[in-house]
Amino acid sequence: MSKLRHADYTQHLVGKTIKRVQWSNYRDENWYSLSIVFEDNTLASFRFNLTIDEEAELSDFVGGNLSNERKLVPVPLVRKPIEPLEGE
Numbered sequence: 001m002s003k004l005r006h007a008d009y010t011q012h013l014v015g016k017t018i019k020r021v022q023w024s025n026y027r028d029e030n031w032y033s034l035s036i037v038f039e040d041n042t043l044a045s046f047r048f049n050l051t052i053d054e055e056a057e058l059s060d061f062v063g064g065n066l067s068n069e070r071k072l073v074p075v076p077l078v079r080k081p082i083e084p085l086e087g088e
Helices: none
Strands: 018-026 028-038 043-049 056-062 065-072
Touching: none
Parallel strands: none
Antiparallel strands: 018 028, 028 043, 056 065
């Protein structure tokens, strides 16, 4: 498993056309997977063991640096039934 804080996978993926992207639970509730399926039948898969932090911030980039950081306060989500798309 990579210990890199920042990583760039462009070299291996540049020029590929995406067919499908999937996000799903992996093994148990603490594991997640982001899979990208390409038109040439190759797959890039990223697996994550996540801890979600409830703090969110909004910042501006000025001169390449973060500035004007503001905490975002969430609004409670009210779940509504999903309506089918037209034609379904």
